[in-house]
Amino acid sequence: xxxxxxxxxxxxxxxxxxxxxxxxxxxxxxxxxxxxxxxxxxxxxxxxxxxxxxxxxxxxxxxxxxxxxxxxxxxxxxxxxxxxxxxxxxxxxxxxxxxxxxxxxxxxxxxxxxxxxxxxxxxxxxxxxxxxxxxxxxxxxxxxxxxxxxxxxxxxxxxxxxxxxxxxxxxxxxxxxxxxxxxxxxxxxxxxxxxxxxxxxxxxxxxxxxxxxxxxxxxxxxxxxxxxxxxxx
Amino acid sequence: xxxxxxxxxxxxxxxxxxxxxxxxxxxxxxxxxxxxxxxxxxxxxxxxxxxxxxxxxxxxxxxxxxxxxxxxxxxxxxxxxxxxxxxxxxxxxxxxxxxxxxxxxxxxxxxxxxxxxxxxxxxxxxxxxxxxxxxxxxxxxxxxxxxxxxxxxxxxxxxxxxxxxxxxxxxxxxxxxxxxxxxxxxxxxxxxxxxxxxxxxxxxxxxxxxxxxxxxxxxxxxxxxxxxxxxxxxxxxxxxxxxxxxx
Numbered sequence: 001x002x003x004x005x006x007x008x009x010x011x012x013x014x015x016x017x018x019x020x021x022x023x024x025x026x027x028x029x030x031x032x033x034x035x036x037x038x039x040x041x042x043x044x045x046x047x048x049x050x051x052x053x054x055x056x057x058x059x060x061x062x063x064x065x066x067x068x069x070x071x072x073x074x075x076x077x078x079x080x081x082x083x084x085x086x087x088x089x090x091x092x093x094x095x096x097x098x099x100x101x102x103x104x105x106x107x108x109x110x111x112x113x114x115x116x117x118x119x120x121x122x123x124x125x126x127x128x129x130x131x132x133x134x135x136x137x138x139x140x141x142x143x144x145x146x147x148x149x150x151x152x153x154x155x156x157x158x159x160x161x162x163x164x165x166x167x168x169x170x171x172x173x174x175x176x177x178x179x180x181x182x183x184x185x186x187x188x189x190x191x192x193x194x195x196x197x198x199x200x201x202x203x204x205x206x207x208x209x210x211x212x213x214x215x216x217x218x219x220x221x222x223x224x225x226x227x228x229x230x231x232x233x
Numbered sequence: 234x235x236x237x238x239x240x241x242x243x244x245x246x247x248x249x250x251x252x253x254x255x256x257x258x259x260x261x262x263x264x265x266x267x268x269x270x271x272x273x274x275x276x277x278x279x280x281x282x283x284x285x286x287x288x289x290x291x292x293x294x295x296x297x298x299x300x301x302x303x304x305x306x307x308x309x310x311x312x313x314x315x316x317x318x319x320x321x322x323x324x325x326x327x328x329x330x331x332x333x334x335x336x337x338x339x340x341x342x343x344x345x346x347x348x349x350x351x352x353x354x355x356x357x358x359x360x361x362x363x364x365x366x367x368x369x370x371x372x373x374x375x376x377x378x379x380x381x382x383x384x385x386x387x388x389x390x391x392x393x394x395x396x397x398x399x400x401x402x403x404x405x406x407x408x409x410x411x412x413x414x415x416x417x418x419x420x421x422x423x424x425x426x427x428x429x430x431x432x433x434x435x436x437x438x439x440x441x442x443x444x445x446x447x448x449x450x451x452x453x454x455x456x457x458x459x460x461x462x463x464x465x466x467x468x469x470x471x472x473x474x475x476x477x478x479x480x
Contacts, residue, residue, distance in 0.1 A: 050366055052362060052365055052366060068368070069367070069368020069369075070367055070368035071368075073366075074363075074366035076359060076362065076363065076366075078359055080357070080359035080360060080362060080363035081363070082360060082363065082364075082377075082378050083357075083360065083382055083458055084378065084381040084382050084456075084458050085458075086460070093367065093369075093377070094367040094368065094369070097367070097369050097373050097377060098367055098368045098369055124460055125460055126458045126459050126460055127458075128458065128459060129459060129460060139363075142363075142367070143366070143367075146367065146368075
């Protein structure tokens with residue numbers, strides 16, 4: 001039984017068909033890593049899964065129904081932390097504004113999740129005062145605190161300086177180990193190798209190939225995949 | 234050269250009741266028009282990016298009319314012409330003060346709309362996206378995330394607008410609002426001491442604007458989102474130059 005499911009998801013931007021009937025599902029605790037050239041529709045697919053975009057055709061479901069606000073967590077390439085709030089306020093925001101928790105309860109939970117990503121001591125800093133890696137970890141805590149059924153990561157490390165990538169991947173790895181269902185768009189192939197349940201190749205709005213990481217990297221079947229991997233590695 | 238300047242008369246004018254009453258009145262009109270124009274301007278700004286063509290057209294028409302005609306004409310229109318077309322305005326509640334406040338609010342809103350719009354647009358679209366990903370309704374995103382960040386951007390140009398409004402209140406002297414300029418005129422019409430009268434009025438304007446500048450820098454600091462005391466160098470983005478001469 002799948003948690004998160006996309007069925008025949010199609011999306012147009014004007015005359016451009018960005019997603020051409022994508023169907024895929026994620027089972028509980030699975031980590032799916034999506035790779036593919038830019039413009040292949042990876043980000044758009046994630047945005048459809050997070051309901052940030054409404055598909056023109058097809059549907060997205062979470063446990064067989066339409067996801068509720070905050071049920072699918074999203075982490076962005078450029079972190080998108082609320083600039084007018086401290087790290088703590090960022091993490092509290094969803095609990096207070098969406099879940100209607102009291103400030104006190106929200107604060108307690110927010111601190112718990114900031115501690116989990118190792119940033120409890122940065123609670124009162126504003127995003128501008130944090131490194132990219134720290135910002136991304138706060139962003140992960142902000143999504144996690146909503147207790148999502150699945151987490152989506154849209155190139156979470158591509159805006160980071162190399163030496164900051166590790167700390168973010170570590171948090172994601174520990175999340176995966178704890179059994180979080182995850183869909184990750186990323187070109188961190190080592191991460192994909194270690195953590196993914198399966199790796200998907202997207203191109204021109206379609207999923208071209210899907211396989212467990214060992215198989216995917218050792219013996220890709222599709223020509224597109226081979227060519228792409230040779231460019232990335 | 235300064236033989237004709239009498240400190241005594243200057244002080245007499247400065248401390249006279251009509252002057253400080255006039256200054257108070259000018260401040261009142263300015264503050265009321267400032268607040269009202271921000272409210273109207275906010276909705277005009279939202280209207281400009283509305284999906285409805287009629288709304289966008291309406292906003293364009295409004296901005297066009299209020300920016301293309303002289304403020305003095307608008308003021309006289311509201312005070313003299315409005316009661317002719319609309320009998321409600323012939324009653325005693327329609328005071329010159331009210332007429333001035335309405336005219337300046339409507340006029341200023343056209344300028345505020347542009348400032349607020351550019352402020353809202355300056356906020357990274359990723360902020361709204363992140364709010365939506367958390368499941369926040371649009372209004373909440375606007376209120377909690379976008380507006381607080383836009384405030385930082387709009388403070389300097391809004392400070393300019395406040396000063397402009399303050400100076401525009403002197404136009405209200407033509408519809409018998411007894412503001413500062415009227416006080417000065419009344420003063421020299423009996424004493425013939427033009428220099429002292431105008432100098433006293435000018436000093437009031439200078440003091441009011443100086444206080445405003447202080448308040449503005451306080452508010453700017455309040456909306457700069459850092460936990461440390463902020464560096465002065467990280468100051469506001471350049472203020473777009475808007476020429477007010479033609480108003």
